[in-house]
Amino acid sequence: MWQQTFRVPNLSTSSNIIHRLSKIFQPKHVIPVNAQIKNKEITSKSQRLMLELGIIRQASPGSFHFLPLGLRALEKLIRLVDLEMSRIGAQKVMFPTLTNAKLWESTGRLDDIGPELFRLKDRHQHTYILSPTHEEAAAELLASISQISYKDLPLRLYQTTSKYRDEMKPRFGLMRGRQFMMKDLYTFDTDLETAQETYNEVCESYDNIFKKIGINFVKALGTCGAMGGSLSHEYHYRTDIGEDQLLRCLDCGYSANVQHSGNEKCGNCGNSNNLQINRGIEVGHTFLLGDKYSKPLKAFFLTQENKPNVLQMGSYGLGLSRIIAAAVEVLSSEHEIRWPRILAPYTVVIIPPKEGSKEEPHTLQIPEKLYSLLESAHPLEDNVVLDDRKHMTIGKRLLDARRVGYPYIIVIGTRAKEDPPIFELNDIEENKQLFLNESDLLIYLNNKLK
Numbered sequence: 001m002w003q004q005t006f007r008v009p010n011l012s013t014s015s016n017i018i019h020r021l022s023k024i025f026q027p028k029h030v031i032p033v034n035a036q037i038k039n040k041e042i043t044s045k046s047q048r049l050m051l052e053l054g055i056i057r058q059a060s061p062g063s064f065h066f067l068p069l070g071l072r073a074l075e076k077l078i079r080l081v082d083l084e085m086s087r088i089g090a091q092k093v094m095f096p097t098l099t100n101a102k103l104w105e106s107t108g109r110l111d112d113i114g115p116e117l118f119r120l121k122d123r124h125q126h127t128y129i130l131s132p133t134h135e136e137a138a139a140e141l142l143a144s145i146s147q148i149s150y151k152d153l154p155l156r157l158y159q160t161t162s163k164y165r166d167e168m169k170p171r172f173g174l175m176r177g178r179q180f181m182m183k184d185l186y187t188f189d190t191d192l193e194t195a196q197e198t199y200n201e202v203c204e205s206y207d208n209i210f211k212k213i214g215i216n217f218v219k220a221l222g223t224c225g226a227m228g229g230s231l232s233h234e235y236h237y238r239t240d241i242g243e244d245q246l247l248r249c250l251d252c253g254y255s256a257n258v259q260h261s262g263n264e265k266c267g268n269c270g271n272s273n274n275l276q277i278n279r280g281i282e283v284g285h286t287f288l289l290g291d292k293y294s295k296p297l298k299a300f301f302l303t304q305e306n307k308p309n310v311l312q313m314g315s316y317g318l319g320l321s322r323i324i325a326a327a328v329e330v331l332s333s334e335h336e337i338r339w340p341r342i343l344a345p346y347t348v349v350i351i352p353p354k355e356g357s358k359e360e361p362h363t364l365q366i367p368e369k370l371y372s373l374l375e376s377a378h379p380l381e382d383n384v385v386l387d388d389r390k391h392m393t394i395g396k397r398l399l400d401a402r403r404v405g406y407p408y409i410i411v412i413g414t415r416a417k418e419d420p421p422i423f424e425l426n427d428i429e430e431n432k433q434l435f436l437n438e439s440d441l442l443i444y445l446n447n448k449l450k
Contacts, residue, residue, distance in 0.1 A: 018371060019346065019385040025068050026054035044241050046329035047173025049337050053404050055345075062170025062178030069345040069404070070324070074181065076343050077320055078160055080212060081183050088205050090156040090185055095137045097161065101127040103136035106296045112226040118164050130164035135227070135315050138186035139293040142311060148301045150190050153311075154198055158185035160320065172241060174325035175281060181321040187314040190301065192290060195312035196231075199288045202316050203233060206284055210235060213323070214340045215330055218280055220246050220255040221267065227315065228292035235318075236280030237326045244282055250274040283323045289313040337405035341429065347383040347449070348374055349406040351397045353413065355390035362417040370410070370423070370438070377442060379449035402428065408445065 029051050042048045050056045055070040066074060082092065101119065104110035110117070110129075118130035131137065138157060142148060148155075163182045170177050185202065189195040203219075210217045215237060222234035234257055236246055245258040247266075254268035258277065265272035291310045293299070300308040324343065331338035341347065352367040353359035367386055374384045385406075387397050394411055401409045407428050415422035415435060423441055425434045427448075436444060 018368065019382075021349070021385055021387045022389050024385075027057065027067070028052065028054050029057065044172040044175065044325075044329055045332060045334060046175070046325045049332055049335075049403075050173060050325070050328060053337060055337070055404075056174065060178075062167055062176075064174060064177065064179075066321075072345040073324055073339065073343045074320060077213075077323060078183070080342065081160070081209060081318060081320070084205050084209050084212075085156075085158055085183075085185065088156065088201055089154075090158045092159065093157045094159050094161060095131070095134045095141070097131060097164075098128045099131045099134070099137050101129055103140055103297065104129060107136055107293055108296075109136070109226060116165050116167070118166050132163050132165045133182075133227075133315070133317070134159070134184055135186065135289070135293045135313070136297065139297040139299045139311075139313065142188060142294070143297050143299040148311075150301055150303055153188060153190050153301060154194060155188040156185060156198070157187075158183060158316075172325070172329075174321045175241075175329070176243075177321070180319060183318040183320055185314075185316040187316070188294075188299075188301075189312045189314075190303075190309070192312055195288060195290070195314055199231065199286065199314050202314065203286055206235060206286065206316070206318070209318070210284070213327065213342060215327055217283075218246055218248070218255050218278070220257050220280075221260060222257050222285065223260040224287060227287050227289070229287045229289040229315075231288040233286045234282050235284030236282055237330050238278050238280050239326065239329050240279055241329065242279035242281040244280045246278050246280045248276045248278065250276055281322070281326045281329070282319070283326055284318045285316075287315045289315055332405070336403050338428070339405045339407070341407050341449075344405060344407050346385040346406055347380060348408045348410060348445070349385050349387055349401045350374075350410045351387045351394055351401065351412065352390060353416075354393050359412070359414055359417060360390075363412050363421070366412055366416055366421060370412070373438065373442070374445070377446060379446060398426070402426075408448075410441070 054067055057065040057067060059065050101110055119127060121127055160183045162179055164179055167176060167178050187198045189198055218236040218238060220234050220236060222232040224232045236244060246255060247258050248255045249266035249269060249271055251271045251274050252269040254266050256267055290312055294311040294313050299311045301311055303309050327340050327343060328337055350367055350371055353363055371384055371386050374380045389397060398409060398411060409426040411424040413424050420437045422435050422437055425436055425441060
């Protein structure tokens, strides 16, 4: 697993806010093992755990509410992506969700994708689609600007929005839904050579994003399919429920989607003996499009000679809601969620003594004092939550914290009455239990999170 060194920017609006579990909307949804009808709809571990533990809630087949803890994880991922996009000079925009169907007719995709498109008509009987992707919209935007010069290029525009696909059989929760959250980037260059340079730079940026998430990933040569273009790569997490088969050459490390490469030999070194096939779930995809969309939509720029020339495009997608679910699928046990540390809704949860216990009178001031101390530590700002449900036993809250997947659980127990107080730290990732004073606790967490 990749080492985690990235710091997510502050999500809070005030340093005085104390996050309390008693105030967090987290409706639990116990799914009985013998509920045959209901369980037919629960097709993945991540889906079941996220539903049971109040991370998401189903609204309709293939559509889910992101509840507060799930949204915090998603927002952390979005901020991670925003930071990486800014490093390559990409600018954030928002394209309309509704796209005129005529744009898709002009590129031929209206018929190619067909049944997967949600279509609707307005009161004037004009046809629109709920966009699953925005290549046409991006190209049309550039086409509407008549004075784009070669001096304005390269141009990189991205957005983070909900997308829509009329899946015949939605399954695996957030991994195969009708509504999903994506980051899609569209790039514009003067020629194929510079477009290839952009492609390589964006792929490197995607590599960085997946390394920071910290789960081993596969980057495989993919198919261009209905998207078009001349080059494509897919990013996958390996999981048994994955719908793609990935070929990997154990001699040279080459990877490809079996759909593209066939299953006979390595497309790089020609080896046909030492091949491995794994299942994967696609979480990102890159395309070097060329003029597939810019030419029919007349997206041109003015050359140095003041002559119009067609723009060369690239398209780059990250399935953000799918990344969240796939990460949970890969890391979790059957009964406990495990998050990539960088995406966990909160990094640390503090569990004070039960109300009325013998420890409570001696530790009344400790929980909020410890909370403030941890929040002031740079790696933990806005990443601590206090489990103030003191009507519950420590044991029950500890079990709940493990199931939700907080990376670090601090229990204020019997030894907190000592001078100085000693706290029980449960490091879930390392599967360790330590007893530390305040100073050593801070040092430990800072070393782990720096």
